[in-house]
Amino acid sequence: DAGVIQSPRHEVTEMGQEVTLRCKPISGHDYLFWYRQTMMRGLELLIYFNNNVPIDDSGMPEDRFSAKMPNASFSTLKIQPSEPRDSAVYFCARSGPSSTDTQYFGPGTRLTVL
Amino acid sequence: SQQGEEDPQALSIQEGENATMNCSYKTSINNLQWYRQNSGRGLVHLILIRSNEREKHSGRLRVTLDTSKKSSSLLITASRAADTASYFCATVSGGGADGLTFGKGTHLIIQP
Numbered sequence: 001d002a003g004v005i006q007s008p009r010h011e012v013t014e015m016g017q018e019v020t021l022r023c024k025p026i027s028g029h030d031y032l033f034w035y036r037q038t039m040m041r042g043l044e045l046l047i048y049f050n051n052n053v054p055i056d057d058s059g060m061p062e063d064r065f066s067a068k069m070p071n072a073s074f075s076t077l078k079i080q081p082s083e084p085r086d087s088a089v090y091f092c093a094r095s096g097p098s099s100t101d102t103q104y105f106g107p108g109t110r111l112t113v114l
Numbered sequence: 115s116q117q118g119e120e121d122p123q124a125l126s127i128q129e130g131e132n133a134t135m136n137c138s139y140k141t142s143i144n145n146l147q148w149y150r151q152n153s154g155r156g157l158v159h160l161i162l163i164r165s166n167e168r169e170k171h172s173g174r175l176r177v178t179l180d181t182s183k184k185s186s187s188l189l190i191t192a193s194r195a196a197d198t199a200s201y202f203c204a205t206v207s208g209g210g211a212d213g214l215t216f217g218k219g220t221h222l223i224i225q226p
Contacts, residue, residue, distance in 0.1 A: 002156065033213055043157075043202065043216035056212065091156060099212035100144045105156040 003029075004094055004106035012112045018080040021109045023092035024073055030096035033103060034067055034077050038088045046090075049075065050099065082113045119217050120203060126223040133190040135220040137203030138183075144206040146179055147214065148188050151200045160188075160201075165208060193224045 005024040013019055025032060033048040047057040052069045060067070064083070069075040079086055089110050093103040121136045139146070145164045149157040161177045163170045163186065170177045176189040190197055200221045204214035 002158075031212070035214075042218040043204075043214075045213040045215070048213050059213075093157075100206045102147065102159045102162050103157075103214060104159065105149075107156045 002094075002104035002106065004092060004104055006090075006092060006106035006109050008109060009107065010110045010112075012114065013082055014114050015083055016081045017113075018078065019082045019086075019111060019113075021077040021079075021090050021111070023075045023077070023106060025075075025092070025094040026073070029072075029094035031094065031099045032069060032075050033093045033095070034075070035091045035093065035105075036088045037091065037108070043091075046077070048099070079111075082111075084113045087111055087113050120201070120220040122220060123218070124221045124223070126225060127193060129193055129195055129224050129226050131193055133193050133197070133222055133224075135188045135201050135222070137186045137188070137217055139186075139203075139205050139215075139217075140184065141205075142208035143181070144208045146177075146186050147204045147206070148175075148177060148186075149202045149204060149216075151202065151219070153199075157202065190222075193222075195224050195226050198222060198224045 003026050007022045034046040035043050037043045046059045047067045049069045067077045089108045091105050091108045093105040095101045095103045119138050147162045148160040151157045161172050163177050163179045174191045179186045200219040202216050202219045204216045
């Protein structure tokens with residue numbers, strides 16, 4: 001158990017719909033990361049938070065993507081509107097107290113956009 | 115962008131043999147980490163090696179780091195069928211940027 005819960009585990013939606021992915025780090029941490037995994041591009045860092053504050057969102061592919069962390073135990077990644085090329089597995093991971101420490105990953109959300 | 119590049123992309127060996135995977139990277143690092151991913155699952159951390167370390171062991175795993183060549187290797191000794199998975203190296207930049215930069219992984223198959 002990596003101490004990170006993600007929901008839903010699978011999401012199938014149609015192009016143009018809004019998608020919200022959720023992450024709950026259930027153990028103490030200072031950093032929260034969102035990654036995306038595709039066959040073509042591998043694992044990519046999208047955005048990360050330190051103490052609930054977004055630090056670097058340069059990996060977010062487009063303005064259609066947004067992420068929030070309203071408290072230390074909850075984060076969301078939203079895609080609006082979704083497109084077929086957003087189909088991927090999305091992971092969140094926690095680390096701390098330093099951002100260079102080991103990261104503990106959630107099981108991921110497999111998103112399919114039709 | 116990819117930092118670590120694993121070699122080989124795929125490896126198939128017999129149970130009981132040793133498996134060696136290599137990783138090369140491009141820029142200076144704070145540390146390098148190896149992760150395992152079983153099919154359809156999340157990533158599991160295996161070992162973290164810091165830039166001032168040359169070798170680290172954990173059970174049947176041995177990791178080496180050569181910062182002059184910007185390369186690392188992961189050795190799994192006495193492989194088991196349960197070791198079948200994809201293995202990724204990931205680097206933490208030495209330049210202050212946070213987050214892991216992953217390679218595309220080595221898919222390891224252990225044949226019983």
